[in-house]
Amino acid sequence: xxxxxxxxxxxxxxxxxxxxxxxxxxxxxxxxxxxxxxxxxxxxxxxxxxxxxxxxxxxxxxxxxxxxxxxxxxxxxxxxxxxxxxxxxxxxxxxxxxxxxxxxxxxxxxxxxxxxxxxxxxxxxxxxxxxxxxxxxxxxxxxxxxxxxxxxxxxxxxxxxxxxxxxxxxxxxxxxxxxxxxxxxxxxxxxxxxxxxxxxxxxxxxxxxxxxxxxxxxxxxxxxxxxxxxxxxxxxxxxxxxxxxxxxxxxxxxxxxxxxxxxxxxxxxxxxxxxxxxxxxxxxxxxxxxxxxxxxxxxxxxxxxxxxxxxxxxxxxxxxxxxxxxxxxxxxxxxxxxxxxxxxxxxxxxxxxxxxxxxxxxxxxxxxxxxxxxxxxxxxxxxxxxxx
Amino acid sequence: xxxxxxxxxxxxxxxxxxxxxxxxxxxxxxxxxxxxxxxxxxxxxxxxxxxxxxxxxxxxxxxxxxxxxxxxxxxxxxxxxxxxxxxxxxxxxxxxxxxxxxxxxxxxxxxxxxxxxxxxxxxxxxxxxxxxxx
Numbered sequence: 001x002x003x004x005x006x007x008x009x010x011x012x013x014x015x016x017x018x019x020x021x022x023x024x025x026x027x028x029x030x031x032x033x034x035x036x037x038x039x040x041x042x043x044x045x046x047x048x049x050x051x052x053x054x055x056x057x058x059x060x061x062x063x064x065x066x067x068x069x070x071x072x073x074x075x076x077x078x079x080x081x082x083x084x085x086x087x088x089x090x091x092x093x094x095x096x097x098x099x100x101x102x103x104x105x106x107x108x109x110x111x112x113x114x115x116x117x118x119x120x121x122x123x124x125x126x127x128x129x130x131x132x133x134x135x136x137x138x139x140x141x142x143x144x145x146x147x148x149x150x151x152x153x154x155x156x157x158x159x160x161x162x163x164x165x166x167x168x169x170x171x172x173x174x175x176x177x178x179x180x181x182x183x184x185x186x187x188x189x190x191x192x193x194x195x196x197x198x199x200x201x202x203x204x205x206x207x208x209x210x211x212x213x214x215x216x217x218x219x220x221x222x223x224x225x226x227x228x229x230x231x232x233x234x235x236x237x238x239x240x241x242x243x244x245x246x247x248x249x250x251x252x253x254x255x256x257x258x259x260x261x262x263x264x265x266x267x268x269x270x271x272x273x274x275x276x277x278x279x280x281x282x283x284x285x286x287x288x289x290x291x292x293x294x295x296x297x298x299x300x301x302x303x304x305x306x307x308x309x310x311x312x313x314x315x316x317x318x319x320x321x322x323x324x325x326x327x328x329x330x331x332x333x334x335x336x337x338x339x340x341x342x343x344x345x346x347x348x349x350x351x352x353x354x355x356x357x358x359x360x361x362x363x364x365x366x367x368x369x370x371x372x373x374x375x376x377x378x379x380x381x382x383x384x385x386x387x388x
Numbered sequence: 389x390x391x392x393x394x395x396x397x398x399x400x401x402x403x404x405x406x407x408x409x410x411x412x413x414x415x416x417x418x419x420x421x422x423x424x425x426x427x428x429x430x431x432x433x434x435x436x437x438x439x440x441x442x443x444x445x446x447x448x449x450x451x452x453x454x455x456x457x458x459x460x461x462x463x464x465x466x467x468x469x470x471x472x473x474x475x476x477x478x479x480x481x482x483x484x485x486x487x488x489x490x491x492x493x494x495x496x497x498x499x500x501x502x503x504x505x506x507x508x509x510x511x512x513x514x515x516x517x518x519x520x521x522x
Contacts, residue, residue, distance in 0.1 A: 127455040136397065137418055141502065141514070142451070142458060142480040143466045150449035151468055158447070158491050203450035203463075251468045251476040256447065 001102040005228035005235035006385065008037025008221035009347040014335030015185040017215040022058050022116035023070045029217035029340070030071050030112050037221040038231050044073060045106040047080040050093030050113035051339035056128045058119050067112060084339075086132035087288060089113065091342025091372030091381035094220065095241045098383075101222050113343035114217035125213045129338075132375040134249035146210055147202035148250050148376050149289040154204055156257045162294060162309025164204060168195040169313045170290035171208045174326050177319060178333025180359040185214055185335030195290075209290040214335035218343035220350065235388060236350045239275065239367070242268030242382040250376040259377030262299035266371070269382040273367075277301040280384075281365040282352055283323065284345035286373040287330040296371050297325065300382075319362060327352060327360045345370035346383060353387040394512055399436075401514035404497055406475065408437035415439070415473040441497035442520060443471035450486050457503060465489055469517055483518040494520035 010032025012025050020028075026049070034041060047068055055061045068080035083093040090113030097111035117125050126146075130139040133148055143151075153167055172192050178184040195208040228235035242265035250256055270276065277300065285296035297308040302323055311317055317325035328334045328348040331341055349368035351357045366387045373380055397418070399405040406417035410433035411426040417439060423430035448467035451458070458464070465481040467489075481489060482500060495517040502514040 123456050123459075126453065130455065138478050140512075141466070141478050142461075142464065143478050144451055144454060146453065147449040147451045147466050151447040151466075154449065155447035155491070199452070200450070200463075201453040203452065205449075249478070251446075251478045256468065 003225035004098050004101045004222055004238040005225040006220050006350050007223050007228050007232045007235050008033040009350045011183055011218040011344050011347045012216050013183050014214050014216035016118050025217040026067050026114040027071050029219040033219035033221050043108045044078055044110055045108050046100055047110045048093040048097045049082045050090035050342055051082055052086055052089045053128050058116050085379045086374035087338055088372045088374035088379040088381045089339045094343055094346055095243055095381055097222050098238050098241055101224055107223055109222045112219040113340040115337035115339040116215050117213045118215050138249050149291055150202035150205045152256050153291040161306035166309030166313045167290050168192055170293045171195045171332055173312055173318055174330040174332040177327050178329025181329045181334055184329040184333050185212055186333045211288045211331035211336035214337040216335055216337035216340045218340045218347050220346050234354045236353045237386045237388055239384040239386045240269040240273030244380050246378050248378050259295055259299050261377050261380035265380040265382040266300045269384050273384040279367050280369045282362045282368050283325050284348055284370045286371055287332050324362045342372040349385050404439040404441055406437050406439055407434045410435055415475045417475050417477050439471050439473055443469040445491055445493045446470040448489055469495055480516040482516045496520045
């Protein structure tokens with residue numbers, strides 16, 4: 001297998017982008033990544049697009065061809081494939097792109113992720129998100145996606161793993177980071193009290209425990225490491241990836257306070273990358289809800305079970321802490337346009353490893369990691385990248 | 389949703405029919421055709437198995453932000469219930485003051501309306517959970 005490098009990154013503003021259509025945001029991120037990689041466009045061999053539910057958000061399927069067409073690649077007949085794994089769609093598209101380059105099948109691959117969520121009402125948008133869970137035996141029985149995470153949070157507190165305040169402190173920390181990210185949906189720091197007192201979505205979780213509904217897109221360009229310097233002076237190496245599945249429904253698990261798929265995918269990625277968890281300098285995790293970040297940090301092995309809440313509360317996961325988590329602001333503050341999210345995590349890690357993260361820059365960052373989840377831990381994707 | 393899509397699940401929705409693996413005795417809900425533990429040796433040996441309907445609350449949430457077709461019920465409680473057979477099931481909690489729900493509370497399945505296809509469509513019935521009387 002060939003070694004793979006990221007040679008270009010691009011990400012749009014995340015938020016309620018009323019004046020931008022799905023195809024506009026998708027193209028904007030792609031072009032930024034292609035310019036960043038100093039490509040003319042004709043070098044592109046293939047495209048992979050992460051997208052969860054354009055069929056229900058904008059009544060449009062066949063996203064692969066649409067993005068290839070509007071990025072001007074239709075006349076080049078570039079193969080373009082849409083990848084779907086709910087919240088992990090973008091990270092899975094990235095993994096597919098890495099595999100395509102590593103295998104020798106393609107040389108220059110553009111990986112994009114995009115979602116346009118505000119062309120339907122908030123109610124409708126939340127209803128569509130429920131389809132990441134088991135539609136027949138969770139959603140139809142009255143469980144919303146937020147309430148599934150609320151049940152995880154309640155059981156997690158019941159077991160004594162964290163206090164309500166420690167769970168809420170994830171949102172405070174991610175808003176602090178988002179305030180330093182000019183592309184983030186929310187760029188204001190918040191206080192713990194604001195999280196606890198915001199309207200209840202699914203008890204015990206409030207509005208500020210939940211990632212927002214967002215529009216946005218992100219893209220990266222991949223090529224074999226041996227060819228990377230033909231295009232750029234600052235390539236970042238893909239050290240390893242991992243992917244794992246678990247039951248579709250949360251209730252089918254013996255333990256709802258841990259996502260086994262995260263553990264398995266992490267082991268796989270660390271082994272391929274030939275690093276240990278202690279070598280990781282920063283990590284982007286899938287904080288679709290505050291509680292998810294605590295599960296992620298424990299399942300990946302950064303903290304023992306029941307210790308992540310304490311660590312977040314004490315500042316260990318801030319940019320200046322021992323393991324900076326979600327320097328971009330995470331899904332909570334940067335925003336969560338579902339299909340774009342996993343790719344945006346890679347964009348943040350690459351920016352950090354290049355030393356281009358401005359106010360958010362983690363000192364001496366050389367190995368970064370991203371964790372992405374589809375559903376309630378039904379798909380997990382892990383990516384590890386390294387500075388060269 | 390067409391009538392058939394709902395109708396074919398009626399045994400599970402009305403009477404909590406799942407399956408039991410004849411090879412390892414483990415019970416599943418809803419129906420599975422392959423036992424994740426026994427896989428190949430379970431094929432053709434998955435038996436129809438009706439749950440007792442009794443169990444305990446493993447975790448729960450009170451939903452305040454509900455999709456449009458559920459909004460007339462809010463706030464309503466939803467739970468993951470650990471059934472006496474060991475398998476877990478997700479359903480709404482009814483006939484209980486929301487403030488009195490707790491992890492470990494004994495519940496049993498009751499048949500209720502769980503949805504409808506708009507104003508003129510069919511009504512869907514299925515199980516919810518109510519506090520156990522015994």
